[in-house]
Amino acid sequence: MKKIGFLSFGHWSESPGSQTQSAADTLLQSIDLAVAAEELGADGAYFRVHHFARQLASPFPLLAAVGAKTSRIEIGTGVIDMRYENPLYMAEDAGAADLISEGRLQLGISRGSPEQVIDGYRYFGYVPADDSTDADMARQHTDVFLTAITGARFAQPNPSPMFPNPPGPLGIEPQSPGLRDRIWWGAGSRATAEWTAEQGMNLMSSTLLTEDTGVPFHQLQAEQIERFRKAWTDAGHPREPRVSVSRSIFALTDDRDRAYFGRGGREGDQVGVIDNTVARFGRSYADEPDKLIEQLAEDEAIAAADTLLLTVPNQLGVEYNAHVIESILTHVAPALGWR
Template sequence: MQRFGTLSFGHYGPLGGGRELTAGDSMKQAIDLAQGMDDLGVNGVYFRVHHFARQQASPMPLLAAIAATTTHIEMGTGVIDMRYENPLYFAEEAAALDLISDQRIALGISRGSPETVLRGFEAFGYSGATDPRGADIARAHTELFLRAIDGEGIAERDPESPFGGGSGLQRIEPHSPGLRSRIWWGSGSRETAEWAGRQGLNLMSSTLVTEADGRPFDILQAEQIDLFRAAWKDAGHAGAPRVSVSRSVFPITTAEDELYFGHSQEGDGIGYIDGFRSTFGKTYAAAPDVLVEQLQQDAAVMSADTLMLTIPSQLGVEFNLRVVESFATHVAPALGWKPNPTT
């Protein structure tokens, strides 16, 4: 494990006792948390993206604010739902963010996850899907997005234009060279993992896989990682891709930690998502030395280069910074991690 960061679900709303976390509170706390983690040398801060829900729906302004107020930390998403995106406008936004941040982004994209609405992407103007889940729209949008960020000509120049004219095809602007190497595909299946490898994208794997054959979650996920890397190599892409996995990991060092997480799920879970029988990863909650032993036995964590810790954003900046600092101090170094420079 070379890097670690946090993955926030970004929930806001009532907290109980008459308290409420507003959308504005959630975003401002995310910025404060990113700044604190940048000071600790943590490598990344990543955000889930969900439409029609009290979570982050349009992450680019938030990521730009983090880019402008931090120095070293990587910022990204896990994942942007490509069914909802105008691929060319998104390509312009991604390039602008990449340039503002000095290439410190890790944008996870994918078809997205189940929603609170039916075919919400159609409300955004993207209709005509033959797949009821819109996977064909997501793939088509992704293909055009990748062509655009690679600098391919997209629109015919106007030879009569007073602003330059000329002939041939014009690429989108701004253009950020090498941006594709900072784009990730969120995968939960063997097929999508192999597809990401063939496309030359990095792999972002979550806390579930759409398989359930009785084997442990980490083994299933590690096999998907192996298939991804083999597909990358077979496609002839240069270099080595990055791979991230997400885990719920809580070092228990105080009575408050024990109260919140001491009775967390101890084993993998089995359930259904999007009609697929799936395996869900367990929560790791234990004393730091026990966590080290457990995570060293997690095949996917040890295969990936980046670990994303899912954090309870509703508990606030101070609490989450303490959890992250505890992991950085007592657990991560034993897994191979070295902090970012902080000056």
């Protein structure tokens, strides 16, 4: 059995073919797609976070709204760039969104991806300390955030407060029990996956890795997952971790599918440069259901993960993206033993 959800980048544009002409369109349709996905039997609604772009950015209002409109589906991010975050304010937002959704928040965080602007986190007021990098800053923010959501009490109370305080130092409120176990790190390499395990976070792996060993992407990603699980065991954490991978997968079941994706999805991996580092990008999948099943059966990383996130073309609208999700759940997942 495998949990299957969707991952939306939340693009909008004024181009004639876009069903999301504005930020309002994207936000409201994101809620509607989560509701539709839950009704179809999908397991998760995840949203990408990009700053300084016509894409979804501030995630917590959206997550809270989705949580209020749904009752079962997991809601999450893939991923929040921790270089930009006030970790204590984020802890408050995350606790509130998790309580609204009654414990369904699955929060993906990371050092982030290449940006729309140079050092965009500086505009948000965050600058790496001397002799440290932006990645170090992201991990420091993460440490503060994780400490806060586990109930640490560190703030000296006012001796003359507006409202009575409990004894001792104060911590961030609200607290949501179990949230710490539902934090994921977006790891772009095998070494980062091992660090993720050591920190006790779940592993979120996407369609690129910032390294290349010459083997196919899905095999390199499967090795990343294997190393993560070994490091988790070595760290002695008491619970079982979770692992997600994301893929662009389209079952060609009608004329719309063939018009949009009938000529794509059969290419192989690509190797390029990202952040001045050689990276390997995984392929997309688009084919008739029977052929798609054969191709996906060979993807070792999907087989190793417990959660699969389907990247959806959100600008094609809610109805079509619900169809994309339903096609995978109906025509592909059962044959592969995912459902």
